[in-house]
Amino acid sequence: MEPARRQAVVDVALEAGNVATSEAVSRGKVLQRLRLNDTIFRNLTFLAALGVLILLGGVIVALIEGSLPALRTFGLNFLIEERWNPVTEKFGAIAPMYGTLVTSFIAMLIAVPVGIMIAVFLTELCPLWLRRPIGIAIELLAGIPSIIYGIWGLFIFAPFLQQTLQPFLISTFGNVPVLSEVFAGPPYGIGVLTASLILAIMVLPFITSITRDVFESVPPVLKEAAYGVGCTTWEVVRFVVIPYTRVGIIGGVMLGLGRALGETMAVTFVIGNAHKVSASLLAPGTTISATIANEFTEAVGDLYTSSLIALGLILFVITFIVLAAARYMLLRLEKRVGG
Amino acid sequence: MNPLYGRRKLKNRIAMTLSLLATAFGAGWLVLILAVLLWEGFSGLSLQVFTEMTPPPGSDGGLLNAIVGSLMVTVIAVLIGTPIGILAGTYMAEYGRYAILTTIVRFINDILLSAPSIVVGLFIYEVMVAPMGHFSGIAGAVALAVLVIPVVVRTTEDMLLLVPNQLREAATALGMPRVNVIRHVCYRAAQAGMLTGVLLAVARISGETAPLLFTALNNQFWSTNLNAPMSSLPVVIFQFALSPYADWQKLAWTGALIITFTVLALSITARALVSSRKTS
Numbered sequence: 001m002e003p004a005r006r007q008a009v010v011d012v013a014l015e016a017g018n019v020a021t022s023e024a025v026s027r028g029k030v031l032q033r034l035r036l037n038d039t040i041f042r043n044l045t046f047l048a049a050l051g052v053l054i055l056l057g058g059v060i061v062a063l064i065e066g067s068l069p070a071l072r073t074f075g076l077n078f079l080i081e082e083r084w085n086p087v088t089e090k091f092g093a094i095a096p097m098y099g100t101l102v103t104s105f106i107a108m109l110i111a112v113p114v115g116i117m118i119a120v121f122l123t124e125l126c127p128l129w130l131r132r133p134i135g136i137a138i139e140l141l142a143g144i145p146s147i148i149y150g151i152w153g154l155f156i157f158a159p160f161l162q163q164t165l166q167p168f169l170i171s172t173f174g175n176v177p178v179l180s181e182v183f184a185g186p187p188y189g190i191g192v193l194t195a196s197l198i199l200a201i202m203v204l205p206f207i208t209s210i211t212r213d214v215f216e217s218v219p220p221v222l223k224e225a226a227y228g229v230g231c232t233t234w235e236v237v238r239f240v241v242i243p244y245t246r247v248g249i250i251g252g253v254m255l256g257l258g259r260a261l262g263e264t265m266a267v268t269f270v271i272g273n274a275h276k277v278s279a280s281l282l283a284p285g286t287t288i289s290a291t292i293a294n295e296f297t298e299a300v301g302d303l304y305t306s307s308l309i310a311l312g313l314i315l316f317v318i319t320f321i322v323l324a325a326a327r328y329m330l331l332r333l334e335k336r337v338g339g
Numbered sequence: 340m341n342p343l344y345g346r347r348k349l350k351n352r353i354a355m356t357l358s359l360l361a362t363a364f365g366a367g368w369l370v371l372i373l374a375v376l377l378w379e380g381f382s383g384l385s386l387q388v389f390t391e392m393t394p395p396p397g398s399d400g401g402l403l404n405a406i407v408g409s410l411m412v413t414v415i416a417v418l419i420g421t422p423i424g425i426l427a428g429t430y431m432a433e434y435g436r437y438a439i440l441t442t443i444v445r446f447i448n449d450i451l452l453s454a455p456s457i458v459v460g461l462f463i464y465e466v467m468v469a470p471m472g473h474f475s476g477i478a479g480a481v482a483l484a485v486l487v488i489p490v491v492v493r494t495t496e497d498m499l500l501l502v503p504n505q506l507r508e509a510a511t512a513l514g515m516p517r518v519n520v521i522r523h524v525c526y527r528a529a530q531a532g533m534l535t536g537v538l539l540a541v542a543r544i545s546g547e548t549a550p551l552l553f554t555a556l557n558n559q560f561w562s563t564n565l566n567a568p569m570s571s572l573p574v575v576i577f578q579f580a581l582s583p584y585a586d587w588q589k590l591a592w593t594g595a596l597i598i599t600f601t602v603l604a605l606s607i608t609a610r611a612l613v614s615s616r617k618t619s
Contacts, residue, residue: 034516034518037516037519038516042518052492056447062465062466114361122362139606140606150580155592234351293457312457316455316458319455324446
């Protein structure tokens with residue numbers, strides 16, 4: 001036994017010994033003290049657990065209260081207006097909402113297939129001795145602060161895109177009917193596309209690590225049976241692993257989506273902060289979190305501040321729904337694995 | 340041979356090549372980012388960075404006030420967040436293991452775990468900065484504490500659930516009240532894991548920028564006053580990187596390097612703690 005634990009056991013034993021030698025009255029006192037300690041501790045832990053709930057409630061209440069002036073002034077129009085004019089104090093959320101959804105969508109479009117394929121590599125192809133190091137590297141990379149991705153995007157990635165990918169896209173799709181709108185305009189470097197690509201790189205380790213965990217939850221017997229009847233590795237993945245873990249993959253993807261939606265720093269650097277809905281992916285745009293990060297400290301006037309908080313409320317509601325759905329799905333998978 | 344076999348083999352080869360390419364693609368970006376970070380960061384790294392204040396544009400300086408500010412805010416955030424997180428985790432794993440409240444708290448906690456941090460910043464702005472009337476270091480610390488709590492709750496609960504029930508039963512059989520069983524037996528058995536949780540929480544908050552932007556704000560000067568705006572490394576990086584001045588941008592890279600190293604060191608330590616516990 002470790003010293004401190006032995007000490008504790010001895011303490012209690014001594015207490016018990018004291019009780020035996022003294023009168024019944026003091027025995028009662030000791031027991032009462034112990035019971036009191038227990039009650040206090042129990043209630044403390046209970047309050048702390050309740051505190052977590054209160055925290056979430058507090059966030060919601062504070063955001064609603066903060067956004068009331070804006071919601072009262074603009075009503076539901078706040079959700080459908082594009083204007084964002086601090087001078088005339090007219091605000092609408094559609095541009096940042098559009099930016100948030102589009103950047104996250106493109107990011108997931110890239111990160112999900114790539115992440116799943118990396119997970120396939122890690123669980124099926126990778127030599128055993130390499131799995132652990134690569135797995136640890138992925139988890140470490142998932143923990144790198146997003147501001148690092150942001151600063152890299154601003155100084156390295158955006159100029160690079162400006163000189164290579166963007167001119168290429170413009171010249172290639174310039175005459176194709178729909179795509180010429182999507183890839184229109186001068187190559188700024190910063191813009192919606194750049195932000196989406198950085199988001200994709202950022203959520204990639206995250207999605208990979210969850211998908212790998214989920215893939216590893218497949219019982220080996222199932223895979224062995226499939227290999228036994230002559231399936232190729234790809235067929236095992238396609239017809240056994242992925243169907244078995246479908247719910248878990250979706251859960252993991254939605255967790256990644258929740259992260260991409262709320263991501264601030266990686267996006268703020270490269271999105272351009274322009275309050276307009278533009279069909280072109282090369283044009284600067286904005287997201288909810290980037291707008292808040294860029295403008296909040298400089299916001300003058302209650303209505304401006306309140307509008308920004310209202311944006312935060314919208315973001316919170318969206319991510320809350322996505323995350324809750326993700327957790328629910330992962331929970332379902334856990335239950336099945338457990339049961 | 341049946342031509343179907345050839346087609347299946349080809350399909351398999353294509354898929355496996357794609358997965359290899361995906362891995363190279365993913366790893367490539369991340370290596371690229373780290374390489375640039377090391378290259379840019381190390382070229383600006385000097386003793387000066389750790390001994391001088393953030394400079395006005397055009398002159399020499401370091402990041403001392405930002406580093407100290409970050410340390411103070413982080414330490415206070417951990418001091419606030421850890422006890423609450425451990426107590427809540429204790430309730431979920433010990434007293435209320437089968438309570439409905441535990442299921443709800445676990446669900447909510449998981450959502451808080453990945454909630455956008457900028458929203459937390461707004462929340463603290465509403466409940467602390469606005470009533471106080473000014474930005475302050477302590478508000479930044481509380482905002483980070485809100486991010487610490489879910490991480491600690493999660494790991495504490497997980498680690499306590501790993502403690503074998505026999506230990507609890509043995510201690511209870513000796514006549515120990517529940518509180519002593521938890522504090523002297525369960526905590527002791529789970530302490531490495533719980534410490535890991537705290538380290539992971541520190542790793543998480545040490546790079547957080549968004550919640551500090553409008554709580555702790557920033558400060559050009561040396562200040563340890565928690566009631567005043569306080570400088571912090573991530574916010575300084577944000578401000579300097581977006582500035583047009585070359586020497587500020589250089590400092591931003593150096594700061595980014597420092598943060599990345601801190602976070603990686605913390606995560607690796609945390610991981611080592613867990614794996615050493617498993618083997619012993």
